Amino acid sequence: MRFGVVVFPGSNCDHDCFYVLGNVLKQDVKYIWHKEAEVKGVDCIVLPGGFSYGDYLRTGAIARFSPVMQSIINFANKGGLVIGICNGFQILLEAGLLPGAMLRNKNVHFICKHVHIKLLNNNTPFTNLYKKDEVLKIPIAHNEGNYYINENGLKTLKENNQIVFQYCTNPNGAVDDIAGIINKEGNVLGMMPHPERSSEKELGSQDGLFIFKSIVEWVERGKIGHKRI
Amino acid sequence: MGIANKEAVQIGSKDMLKAKVYVSLKKTVVDPQGLAVKNALKSLNYEQEVEEVRVGKLIDIKLNMSDREKAEKIIDRMCKKLLSNPTIEEYNFTLEKAEE
Numbered sequence: 001m002r003f004g005v006v007v008f009p010g011s012n013c014d015h016d017c018f019y020v021l022g023n024v025l026k027q028d029v030k031y032i033w034h035k036e037a038e039v040k041g042v043d044c045i046v047l048p049g050g051f052s053y054g055d056y057l058r059t060g061a062i063a064r065f066s067p068v069m070q071s072i073i074n075f076a077n078k079g080g081l082v083i084g085i086c087n088g089f090q091i092l093l094e095a096g097l098l099p100g101a102m103l104r105n106k107n108v109h110f111i112c113k114h115v116h117i118k119l120l121n122n123n124t125p126f127t128n129l130y131k132k133d134e135v136l137k138i139p140i141a142h143n144e145g146n147y148y149i150n151e152n153g154l155k156t157l158k159e160n161n162q163i164v165f166q167y168c169t170n171p172n173g174a175v176d177d178i179a180g181i182i183n184k185e186g187n188v189l190g191m192m193p194h195p196e197r198s199s200e201k202e203l204g205s206q207d208g209l210f211i212f213k214s215i216v217e218w219v220e221r222g223k224i225g226h227k228r229i
Numbered sequence: 230m231g232i233a234n235k236e237a238v239q240i241g242s243k244d245m246l247k248a249k250v251y252v253s254l255k256k257t258v259v260d261p262q263g264l265a266v267k268n269a270l271k272s273l274n275y276e277q278e279v280e281e282v283r284v285g286k287l288i289d290i291k292l293n294m295s296d297r298e299k300a301e302k303i304i305d306r307m308c309k310k311l312l313s314n315p316t317i318e319e320y321n322f323t324l325e326k327a328e329e
Binding site: 057058061062065093094099100101103104105106107108146148149150173 | 257258262264265316317
């Protein structure tokens with residue numbers, strides 16, 4: 001299978017994702033520049049962390065309108081796998097591919113540390129190699145990770161089992177301790193923690209690696225009749 | 230937009246409009262920045278005077294058009310599409326003549 005890592009001006013986890021997918025997991029991976037209007041030959045899109053377009057206006061707000069996004073939105077709407085990490089999650093929210101929005105962290109600080117998150121849903125293309133309720137140690141690094149959704153929205157998330165990760169100890173004020181969610185259709189995941197920074201023993205945790213391994217596993221099993229762009 | 234640009238050439242820039250767009254978090258959404266500013270004001274001994282602080286954004290847009298009705302529609306669309314996030318924010322704007 002082939003991954004595509006999108007590079008926006010200001011992305012800074014693109015190389016980390018590329019490295020984990022290519023060097024650690026030995027998968028085929030290519031960069032996709034944000035100006036590419038047509039994205040082709042990819043099975044899974046990774047929107048990496050960083051500060052796309054300087055996070056001006058709102059995090060992800062400007063990246064959401066970059067040329068590459070329309071083709072990613074179309075890909076996602078057709079069932080293609082898309083994972084947004086940190087800033088990538090914020091972009092997915094702005095693009096309307098996931099519900100809710102991000103607010104400044106409750107303590108108004110940039111938080112960069114390892115956290116523990118609980119896995120609530122292992123029946124997804126991104127988490128199928130974990131056990132349900134497994135606790136993972138994965139770092140966060142963000143200023144706007146205070147996930148907000150209104151009560152009705154939260155109810156819908158719960159009813160559809162869309163809350164994939166919850167913080168064990170809430171670091172940023174996020175509603176219902178939410179660290180990551182998936183869309184109703186189950187092909188678009190957004191998460192604030194950085195699995196690419198916890199994919200090798202040397203970095204203190206390998207818990208994140210299984211996110212990417214799960215994707216490979218899922219695609220290779222051909223479970224959702226997934227589509228290539 | 231094409232028509233608006235023509236107008237700009239004919240009328241001259243003194244009749245052009247300027248929009249002031251105010252974007253703020255909805256009342257139902259907690260504003261961590263506002264709270265931090267409130268606490269800072271408290272530490273400056275303004276506790277008695279300050280009830281609540283909300284931090285928002287002011288966006289100035291100089292327009293190439295003088296037709297108020299059209300400008301209102303266009304700015305409203307800009308607010309919905311990009312300038313605000315309707316999930317957490319609300320907006321309002323005023324239009325005035327751009328000063329030279």
